[in-house]
Amino acid sequence: MTAIENQHLDLTTIDFAAVTHSADLPQPMTPPIKQALYKAKPEDFVVNERLEVDFTDAGEHLWLHIEKSGINTAYLAKLLSEWADIPLRDVGYSGLKDRQALTTQWFSLRLPKKQKPDSDFAPVDIKEHETVKIIAEHWHNKKLNRGTHNANQFVITLRDIEFAKDQTLGDKSSVEQHLQTISKTGVPNYFGPQRFGFGGNNIREALNLFARPLKSTSSAKKKNKRKSAVREQNSMELSAARSLIFNQILAARVQDGSWNTGLNGDVFNLNGSGSIFASEYMDETLQARLASGDIHPTAVMWGTGNDKVAGEAAELESTVVQQDALLAALATGLEQREVKAQRRALRLPVEDLSCRWADEQDEEQTLVLSFTLTTGSFATSVLASIVQHLQLGSA
Structure with missing residues (x-):
C-alpha cells in the first residue's frame, strides 16, 4: 500500500492542537x-508498574523499586546515575512514567564492584512538589531493559x-x-495526547523532518546505517506520525462499527501477545473469538511492507489516508524513510x-x-x- 503523492502543505493553516486532540475522537457509546x-x-493519578521478576539476589545490578511524583522517568534516571557515579547508560528502566502523577516503577543500576553508594539516595536539587522514595531493592544478574514490564x-x-x-x-x-x-x-485503543507533544508539536516537527531532502549515500551499508540513525534520532516525530494515522483509521472503524467485529481481509492480534494472523474472510469462528476477547482486529502503524492486510480492511486504511492531505503527507514521509509497517490492536x-x-x-x-x-x-x-x-x- 502506497500513499498518494502529498501536496505541499501550508503549516500555518494546520491547527495541530485540534488534529491531535484525541479526546474528541468518536466513541462506540456516549460517555455517561x-x-x-x-x-x-x-x-489523583496513580500508576503502578506491573513487573514479575525472580530476583537472583546476586550479580552486579542493583534493582530499586521507587515511588515518585513530580519527576519524569528520564530525569530520575539521571539523578540515580549521578548518585551511583555510573554512566547513564548503566541505569535501566522498563517504561516512561508520567511526571504529573504518583507512580511506582523499577530501575536497575550496574555496579561492577557490587558496592552501593556510601550515602542514601536523597537528591538535593529536586523542587518542593517533587518526591522520590526507594521502597524496595534487590541484587540481580541482569539489567532492566526497556519494555520488560507487561x-x-x-x-x-x-x-x-x-x-x-x-x-x-x-x-x-x-x-x-x-x-x-x-x-x-474494551475501549478503542487510541493513542493519547502525550504521544503528540504539547499542542501537537510532534506532528509539526514530523512534517518539517519529511520536508528535508534525504541525503544520498554511496553504499548499501552506509545507507542502512544512516537510515537507522535517522529513525533513532527522530523516533518521537516518526512515532507521532504513525500514531496520528492509526488514530484516524481507528476513528473510521469506530464510526462504521467494525473496530471490534472485524472486516474481510483483517489482520488479527492474539490477546495478550504480539502474535498476528491474517484472514481473507470473516467467519463464525473468527466472530466467536472476537466476541470472547481472544483476538482483536488491528490497524496499520504506517510504513513500508503493509502487505498482510487485504480486502475491505486494506481499502478502508488506504481511503482514510488518501482522503486527508495531512495524513497522506505523513504516510509518504514514513515510506520515503523506509519505516517498516507494524500492526496495533484496535481494541484495548x-x-x-x-x-x-x-x-x-x-x-x-x-x-x-x-x-x-x-x-x-x-x-x-x-x-x-x-x-x-x-x-x-x-x-
Missing part, C-alpha cells in the same frame, strides 16, 4: 459523564463530576452500568476494572477508578470513553 476534573493533585495498574480519581443530561444517562447507576459494559467490550481490554464513589461531602461528584492496561496503551483512552470533556488539573 459530561465533564470531570482529573490530576487535581498527584495522588502492564500498568492505574488508580484514577475524577473530581467535580457533572453527569450527562441525556435521559438514558445522568446518574451513578448509569456510570456503573457503563463501566460494566466496557470491562467486557480494560482488566480488573472497579470503581467507588468517594466517601466525602460531595460523594456524588468524586469517582475513584481502578484498572489495569497492557503496556503501550493509554489510560486517557479509558477516561475518554467515560467522560465527554476531561479537564486537566494542576498536579
Whole structure:
C-alpha cells in the first residue's frame, strides 16, 4: 500500500492542537459523564508498574523499586546515575512514567564492584512538589531493559463530576452500568495526547523532518546505517506520525462499527501477545473469538511492507489516508524513510476494572477508578470513553 503523492502543505493553516486532540475522537457509546476534573493533585493519578521478576539476589545490578511524583522517568534516571557515579547508560528502566502523577516503577543500576553508594539516595536539587522514595531493592544478574514490564495498574480519581443530561444517562447507576459494559467490550485503543507533544508539536516537527531532502549515500551499508540513525534520532516525530494515522483509521472503524467485529481481509492480534494472523474472510469462528476477547482486529502503524492486510480492511486504511492531505503527507514521509509497517490492536481490554464513589461531602461528584492496561496503551483512552470533556488539573 502506497500513499498518494502529498501536496505541499501550508503549516500555518494546520491547527495541530485540534488534529491531535484525541479526546474528541468518536466513541462506540456516549460517555455517561459530561465533564470531570482529573490530576487535581498527584495522588489523583496513580500508576503502578506491573513487573514479575525472580530476583537472583546476586550479580552486579542493583534493582530499586521507587515511588515518585513530580519527576519524569528520564530525569530520575539521571539523578540515580549521578548518585551511583555510573554512566547513564548503566541505569535501566522498563517504561516512561508520567511526571504529573504518583507512580511506582523499577530501575536497575550496574555496579561492577557490587558496592552501593556510601550515602542514601536523597537528591538535593529536586523542587518542593517533587518526591522520590526507594521502597524496595534487590541484587540481580541482569539489567532492566526497556519494555520488560507487561502492564500498568492505574488508580484514577475524577473530581467535580457533572453527569450527562441525556435521559438514558445522568446518574451513578448509569456510570456503573457503563463501566460494566466496557470491562467486557474494551475501549478503542487510541493513542493519547502525550504521544503528540504539547499542542501537537510532534506532528509539526514530523512534517518539517519529511520536508528535508534525504541525503544520498554511496553504499548499501552506509545507507542502512544512516537510515537507522535517522529513525533513532527522530523516533518521537516518526512515532507521532504513525500514531496520528492509526488514530484516524481507528476513528473510521469506530464510526462504521467494525473496530471490534472485524472486516474481510483483517489482520488479527492474539490477546495478550504480539502474535498476528491474517484472514481473507470473516467467519463464525473468527466472530466467536472476537466476541470472547481472544483476538482483536488491528490497524496499520504506517510504513513500508503493509502487505498482510487485504480486502475491505486494506481499502478502508488506504481511503482514510488518501482522503486527508495531512495524513497522506505523513504516510509518504514514513515510506520515503523506509519505516517498516507494524500492526496495533484496535481494541484495548480494560482488566480488573472497579470503581467507588468517594466517601466525602460531595460523594456524588468524586469517582475513584481502578484498572489495569497492557503496556503501550493509554489510560486517557479509558477516561475518554467515560467522560465527554476531561479537564486537566494542576498536579
